[in-house]
Amino acid sequence: MTQTPHTPAHSPAHVRAAQAAPRLDIDAMIADRSVEVVVCCGAGGVGKTTTAAALGLRAAEAGRRVVVLTIDPARRLAQALGLSELDNTPRPVVGFDASAGGSLDAMMLDMKRTFDEVVLAHADPGKAEQILANPFYQAVSSSFAGTQEYMAMEKLGQLKAAAGSSPDGWDLIIVDTPPSRSALDFLDAPNRLGSFLDGRFIRLLSAPAKASGRAGVKVFGLGVQLVSSTMTKILGGQFLTDVQTFVAALDTMFGGFRERADETYRLLSRAGTSFLVVAAPERDALREASYFVDRLQADRMPLSGLVVNRMGRVSAGALTPSRALAVAEALEDRGGPKSAENAAGLLRLHAAVVTIAQRQRELAERFSRSHPDVPVVQVPALNRDVHDLESLREVGNALAGP
Amino acid sequence: MTDAHAIGAPEWQRARLHVVTGKGGTGKTTAASALALALASGSGTPRRVLLAEVEGRQGISQTFDVPPLGTDETRIARTSSGGEILGLSVDAKAALLEYLQLFYKLGRAGKLLEKFGAIDFATTIAPGVRDVLLIGRLYEANRRRRDGRHRGASPAAYDAIVMDAPPTGRIGRFLSVNSEVADLARVGPIHSQAESITDLLESEQTLVHIVTLLEEMPVQETLEAVRELRSKDLRVGLIFVNMVRDPLLDDVALEQARTGRLHKPSISSQLADAGVTATPELVDGLLEEAYDHAHRVDLETEQLALLEETGLPLVILPALPEGVDSGSVRELADILLDELEEVGLAR
Numbered sequence: 001m002t003q004t005p006h007t008p009a010h011s012p013a014h015v016r017a018a019q020a021a022p023r024l025d026i027d028a029m030i031a032d033r034s035v036e037v038v039v040c041c042g043a044g045g046v047g048k049t050t051t052a053a054a055l056g057l058r059a060a061e062a063g064r065r066v067v068v069l070t071i072d073p074a075r076r077l078a079q080a081l082g083l084s085e086l087d088n089t090p091r092p093v094v095g096f097d098a099s100a101g102g103s104l105d106a107m108m109l110d111m112k113r114t115f116d117e118v119v120l121a122h123a124d125p126g127k128a129e130q131i132l133a134n135p136f137y138q139a140v141s142s143s144f145a146g147t148q149e150y151m152a153m154e155k156l157g158q159l160k161a162a163a164g165s166s167p168d169g170w171d172l173i174i175v176d177t178p179p180s181r182s183a184l185d186f187l188d189a190p191n192r193l194g195s196f197l198d199g200r201f202i203r204l205l206s207a208p209a210k211a212s213g214r215a216g217v218k219v220f221g222l223g224v225q226l227v228s229s230t231m232t233k234i235l236g237g238q239f240l241t242d243v244q245t246f247v248a249a250l251d252t253m254f255g256g257f258r259e260r261a262d263e264t265y266r267l268l269s270r271a272g273t274s275f276l277v278v279a280a281p282e283r284d285a286l287r288e289a290s291y292f293v294d295r296l297q298a299d300r301m302p303l304s305g306l307v308v309n310r311m312g313r314v315s316a317g318a319l320t321p322s323r324a325l326a327v328a329e330a331l332e333d334r335g336g337p338k339s340a341e342n343a344a345g346l347l348r349l350h351a352a353v354v355t356i357a358q359r360q361r362e363l364a365e366r367f368s369r370s371h372p373d374v375p376v377v378q379v380p381a382l383n384r385d386v387h388d389l390e391s392l393r394e395v396g397n398a399l400a401g402p
Numbered sequence: 403m404t405d406a407h408a409i410g411a412p413e414w415q416r417a418r419l420h421v422v423t424g425k426g427g428t429g430k431t432t433a434a435s436a437l438a439l440a441l442a443s444g445s446g447t448p449r450r451v452l453l454a455e456v457e458g459r460q461g462i463s464q465t466f467d468v469p470p471l472g473t474d475e476t477r478i479a480r481t482s483s484g485g486e487i488l489g490l491s492v493d494a495k496a497a498l499l500e501y502l503q504l505f506y507k508l509g510r511a512g513k514l515l516e517k518f519g520a521i522d523f524a525t526t527i528a529p530g531v532r533d534v535l536l537i538g539r540l541y542e543a544n545r546r547r548r549d550g551r552h553r554g555a556s557p558a559a560y561d562a563i564v565m566d567a568p569p570t571g572r573i574g575r576f577l578s579v580n581s582e583v584a585d586l587a588r589v590g591p592i593h594s595q596a597e598s599i600t601d602l603l604e605s606e607q608t609l610v611h612i613v614t615l616l617e618e619m620p621v622q623e624t625l626e627a628v629r630e631l632r633s634k635d636l637r638v639g640l641i642f643v644n645m646v647r648d649p650l651l652d653d654v655a656l657e658q659a660r661t662g663r664l665h666k667p668s669i670s671s672q673l674a675d676a677g678v679t680a681t682p683e684l685v686d687g688l689l690e691e692a693y694d695h696a697h698r699v700d701l702e703t704e705q706l707a708l709l710e711e712t713g714l715p716l717v718i719l720p721a722l723p724e725g726v727d728s729g730s731v732r733e734l735a736d737i738l739l740d741e742l743e744e745v746g747l748a749r
Contacts, residue, residue: 044426044569045619072571074619139530227514234502234524236590283725285427313694316687319678327676339668342655343676346669346688349650353691355723383697385618 021368024305024375026399030059033171035274037160037267038304041177041186042278043288047309049073050386050395051278051379052176053081053106057389058396060104061097064172067105067159071152071178076387081106088113090159095389105170111151115141118154136242148178149189153264160267184295187265274304279367281308281360281378286367293371305375307399308364312357313380321351321358377401408713409609409639414747417609417639419544419602420564423573423627424613425620429644431461432726432734433613433719434566439735441562442485444748449561452543453478454490456536457568462489467728473497475543479728488560490543494525497535530583533576534596540565541599544607570612570623574630577603577610609639614709616643616702621709628712641714643706645721649699651692656699659692715745 029035040052049070056068067090073083082094083106090105119137120128131137141147156175163169177186232240267273275296279289289306296303328347331340368376379398386392409417420441422434438453452475455462463470466478471491478489498521515521524531540563547556568576583596602608610631614620624641631638651659658664666685673680709716717738722730742748 227520234590234592236587239587315690316684318684327678330676340672343669343672345651345655346692349695350691383694
C-alpha cells in the first residue's frame with residue numbers, strides 16, 4: 001500500500017545486506033538439546049502452522065521426542081498430521097521415520113475445553129459446576145479476545161509439566177500461536193486476562209456480592225456506588241449479577257490466574273525457549289515480524305530467528321526479466337510456429353516469476369537491514385498445498401536450507 | 403451464476419451497509435477501499451460514502467496515503483464524478499464515551515468509570531459489548547441525516563457505508579452481537595442497541611462481502627463463512643477473488659508443462675534464433691518454472707470451482723505487481739465497476 005522502495009534491485013547495498021544477515025541454522029537448533037520449547041509466531045496467514053509442523057517432523061526424525069501444539073490448522077495439514085478432530089489431546093503422528101529414536105505427537109488446542117479443565121482442576125466439584133454453568137463464564141471462555149492466547153500458554157505449561165514428569169516424556173514442545181490481529185497479542189493477552197481477573201474493577205464488581213450495602217461503600221467509597229449504578233443502568237442488573245457470581249465462584253482461583261500467566265511468561269523468557277518468528281515475503285507480514293522481533297529483544301526474550309516462507313522460486317536465473325520480455329516480444333512479432341509462441345509464453349512467465357521474486361527478496365532484505373543481527377532463513381514456495389508428511393518433510397528440508 | 407441465495411440488482415441497490423471480511427492477508431482493506439471508490443463514483447449523482455475500519459490497523463490511511471484516521475469522519479478521497487469518501491477508524495472506547503455522554507450526560511461518572519477500569523472492562527473484556535459499540539458507531543452514521551439529526555426529511559448523511567470488518571474467523575461472532583450480548587445484558591440500553599443493530603444487519607440494507615485468494619486456506623475459510631453467515635440470516639453479497647494473475651501460457655502449453663512434454667529442442671532453437679544463448683540449464687530452468695506455474699494454475703482452478711459452487715457473484719481483482727497505493731486502488735475500483743456491471747449489479 002505504500003510505495004515500493006526506490007532502490008534498484010542489484011545495488012551494492014543489497015548485496016552487503018544479504019551478506020550481513022546471518023543464516024538461521026534450523027538443524028543446529030534441533031540438535032541443541034537445551035532447546036525445549038519453540039514458539040512459532042507471526043501475523044496470520046504466513047504459514048506458521050506449516051512451519052511448526054514441518055519443524056516438528058524434522059526434529060522427530062532427527063531423534064527428538066516432539067509434541068506439536070497447533071491452533072487452527074488447514075484441513076489438509078491436520079490430515080497430514082492425522083488430526084481428524086479438535087480434541088485437545090496429543091496424539092501420535094503415524095508414518096514418520098522413527099529410526100533415529102525420536103517420537104512425534106500432535107494436538108489441536110480446544111480453548112474452551114482447556115479453560116474448563118483449569119476450572120475443574122482448581123475448584124471443588126460443586127463450585128466448578130457452578131462456574132461452568134455461569135453465562136458470563138461461558139462467554140469469556142469461548143469468545144473473549146485473548147482467551148485463546150491465554151489457553152495456548154496454559155496448555156504449553158501443562159505440556160511442559162507432563163514432559164518433565166517422565167524420563168521418556170517430550171524433550172521438545174513446538175507451539176503454533178493463535179491467528180490474532182497482532183503477533184504481540186500472544187505475549188500480551190494472557191497478562192491482560194490475568195490482570196483483569198485480578199484487577200481493581202473485578203474486586204469492585206464482586207464487592208457488593210461479598211460485602212453488601214454500607215460495608216462495600218466503606219471499602220471503596222462513594223464513587224463505587226455511582227460506577228456500579230451506572231453499569232447496572234447500561235448493562236442491566238442481570239449482567240452484573242452474572243459477573244458477580246462468576247467472580248465470587250472464581251475467588252479461589254484468583255491468584256492462580258495471574259500467577260499462572262506470570263509463570264508461563266517466565267517460562268517463555270528462559271533459556272530453554274526459542275522464538276521463531278514466521279513471515280511471508282509481504283510488506284505487512286514483515287512489518288508485523290519487525291514489531292515482534294523488537295518486542296522480543298526489548299523484553300530479552302530468546303529469539304532464534306526469522307523464517308520467511310513462500311519465497312518465489314527462480315529456476316532460470318541467468319536471464320533478466322527485461323531481456324526475457326524483449327525476446328518474447330521479438331518472437332511474437334515474427335509470428336512463428338507454436339513452439340515460438342510457447343517459447344514467448346515461457347519467457348513472459350519467467351519475467352513475471354523473477355520480478356515477483358526480486359520484490360520479495362527486497363522486502364526480506366529491508367527487514368535484515370533494520371535487524372542485521374537476526375538470523376534469517378528463506379523458504380521457497382511449494383507448488384502445492386502441504387497435505388501429507390512427504391510435503392511436510394520437503395518444507396523441513398527447505399527450512400534447513402540447501 | 404444465479405442461485406436462490408445470490409443477490410440481484412434490486413438487492414444491490416437497496417444495500418447501504420457493506421461489510422467486507424476475509425482471511426487475514428487476502429487484501430480485505432484493499433477490496434473495501436476499491437468498493438468504497440466504486441460506490442462513490444457509481445450511477446450518475448455524486449455519492450457520499452463512509453469507509454470505516456474497526457480494528458485500529460490504519461490500513462485505510464495507508465491505502466489512500468493520508469494521515470492516520472481518527473474517531474472523526476474525515477474526507478480521504480474524491481472521485482472524478484464528484485463523489486466523496488470519508489474515512490473513520492472506529493474506536494470502542496471513544497464510541498462508549500460518546501455514547502454515554504449522548505444518552506446519560508455523564509460528567510463525573512464518565513471519568514470515574516474510566517478510573518475504575520469500567521471502560522476497559524466494557525470495551526475489552528465484557529464479551530460482545532465491544533462489538534456492539536463498534537457496529538453501533540456505524541449504525542448511528544447510517545441513521546444520521548445531512549443536517550446531523552437522526553430523524554426528519556433531510557437526505558441521509560451517507561449513501562453507503564463500507565466497513566473493513568474483522569477477518570472471516572471472527573466475522574460470524576462479530577455480526578451476531580444480538581445472541582452474544584442480548585443474552586448477557588438482558589435489559590438496558592446495551593441490550594436495546596444490540597437489538598436495533600441486529601435488525602439492521604439482518605435487513606436488506608446490509609450485505610457481507612468476502613475477500614479471498616485462490617489458495618486453500620482462504621477459500622476454505624470463505625466457504626465456512628458463507629455457511630455460517632447464511633445460517634445466521636445474514637446476506638452474503640459478493641466474493642472478491644483478489645490478486646488473480648493472468649494466465650501466461652495457453653491450455654495446451656500448460657498441459658504440456660504439467661506433464662513435462664514441452665518440446666525442449668524446438669524451444670531451445672526458437673530462443674537461439676531470437677538471440678538468446680539457450681544453454682540446457684536455461685531451458686531446463688524455464689521448463690521448471692512452467693511446471694511450477696502449471697501446478698499453481700491447477701490449484702487455483704480447483705479453488706475457483708469451489709467458490710463457484712456457492713452460486714455467489716465472483717468479482718475478480720488482478721494482482722498488482724507494485725502493490726496497492728492510492729493510484730492503483732482506483733484502478734481496482736474501475737475494474738470492480740466493470741465486473742459489477744458484468745454480473746448485472748451496477749449501473
